[in-house]
Amino acid sequence: MTYKFLMTAPALGAAGRKVLADAGCEVDYLQNADDDGEVERLMSTRAYDAVISRTVTLSAAAINACPSLKIICKHGVGVTNIDVAAATAHAIPVLTTPATNAQSVAELTVGLMLSAARQLPFFQQEIVEGRWTRSSQGIELHGKTLGLVGYGEIGRRVAHVAKAIGMRTAFFDPAIPSGSDTTDAVQYSSLQELLQNSNVLSLHCPVNKATRLMLNADTLAQLPNRAIVINTSRGELIDEPALAKALTDGKLAAAGLDTVAVEPLPLDHPFRLFSNIVMTPHIGGTTPEALDAVARSAAQQCLDFLQQRRINVRACVNPETLNKGE
Secondary structure (H helix, E strand, C coil), X not given: CCCEEEECCCCCXXXXXXXXXXXXXXXXXXXXXCCHHHHHHHHHHCCCCEEEECCCCECHHHHHCCCCCCEEXXXXXXXXXXXXXXXXXXXXXXXXXXXXXXXXXHHHHHHHHHHHHHCHHHHHHHHHCCCCCCCCCCCCCCCCEEEEECCXXXXXXXXXXXXXXXXXXXXXXXXXXXXXXXXXXXXXXXXXXXXXXXXXXXXXXXXXXXXXXXXXXXXXXXXXXXXXXXXXXXXXXXXXXXXXXXXXXXCEEXXXXXXXXXXXXXXXXXXXXXXXXXXXXXXXXXXXXXXXXXXXXXXXXXXXXXXXXXXXXXXXXXXXXXXXXX
């Protein structure tokens, strides 16, 4: 049987393309990755069996417009751009590709942490503008505590590198039972405890009702003075005006952000004015190696579901849509 796929981006990694080609699938791609309306137009005119969702919005209108749709897989793990409720109403599972880009995201996390601690973009700009500014305001991370909100695959890899440079590591993750083997990382039972003990705080959790705006004026105030905040997860985890104020007031020394609430970052966004914010344009999982791994996983998971093979239930964000026994 020939399955019809929609990839909501102009391209899919080679490994994913091969999986679909070997299975004889037809694949459509977006021509304009910034046009949410193109998704709805395509889904209203073609009988897709599966959608591999990248970053553009997969709305309720688009899902409702495609009655043939059987499965959605996110090209990554964050599903805030997918109307999961609409998919659930149509009994369509929404899968993710956990751990496939973990190494790339972990490496960028460490890069942002080091860059923010030593103010590397500031010094680079000073040299570009003809100055030779030798400041002693950088932060040595050896002996400091790295606090991880979320201790899944990415958090554990970040902790491994942090230990190699002499940092203490701690985490808060309500999904991990107390007393589990956490490889020398201290486990705190509350976010408040973690905040109070973290010189560097790094976010590695999804956006949901419990975590949305989890870093706000009240929680940022609980961090030690001159702490650093790193976010390679989702921009919606942070109250951005509160973060800006904490940086302005000197409560925080720096921040490293790979994601913000509105992307691309608006031209008038105040974060553009801060020399102590290191920013990247949501590239944590976009190395060739990670993109291939994610593409392969997304394509294979969709095929497995369509061909009634066993799937990883833990990768499904709405498991109530799955038939018993799957």
